Amino acid sequence: MILTSKQIKKGFWCSRRISAFPPKKITSIEDYKPCSKLNLVITQLGLKSHQQKKLVQLWCEKLPQLNNLKYLWFNSRVNQIMFDSACRIPNLEGLYIKWSGIKDLSALQDSKHLTHLHIGSSSQIESIEVLGDLRNLIALDIEQLSKISDFGVLAKLTQLEGLGIDGSIWTPQAIDTLEPVGQLENLRYFTATNTKIKTKSFAPLLKLKNLVRFDCSWNYPAEEFEKLKPLPSLKYGNIQTSWKEIKSKTKKA
16 A cells, blocks of 8 residues: 555645645745745736746746656646646656646656646546556546546556546536446545536445545435445545435434
8 A cells, every 4th residue: 555544534635734745835936946846836826928928938948857856736727838848847756736728638648757646627628548558646636527527548547546536616527437446446545526427326336345435425326325335444435424314413403
């Protein structure tokens, strides 16, 4: 097992103040000092168009040169150029994208050392086929990929210990079936919050004997949640209490 107990319960990208994870946000390239962790905010700054373009250009030229950088956070909107540049960081192990206008993920082919990837709301992404080639990934979290509902390619990532296929606050994520997820027998956590699974079946997850946490929206039949309760390792998430029980407690209160 590579993920720690805390990472299984709260996700790999959960803030850890003691280890400065993530570090303080920076914008100006003059503020950069050689480091293994970098937290950037370089868009949505209210700059004039030419200033914004210049700032992004400077960082996109800089990022592929940062040999010591292992973890990168983009905490403002990411465009295609920023994403492609980040994927060329030589020793990048973790990439966090808060949200984006990315359409093409093919630059991930250059991220040979990537073990942790978070792609926040990215409704314009057109294909996720490249994800199937990321055989070093340990944790993958993707959110609101509005043009994607077939996640079959993820079945190739048998080394995954953590997986999130989630919708955003306002937009549910469509998922054809959980069959590909059921083939990831090393999964320790799986999240499917604000989702619409077309088959409405959790049955494929019964193969996940190592699953410790399962978080899902409640818009599925109660019997589907009941199916998962016998899983031997399942401890955390909303599987422990049925929606019927929650409503009952709310009425009593």
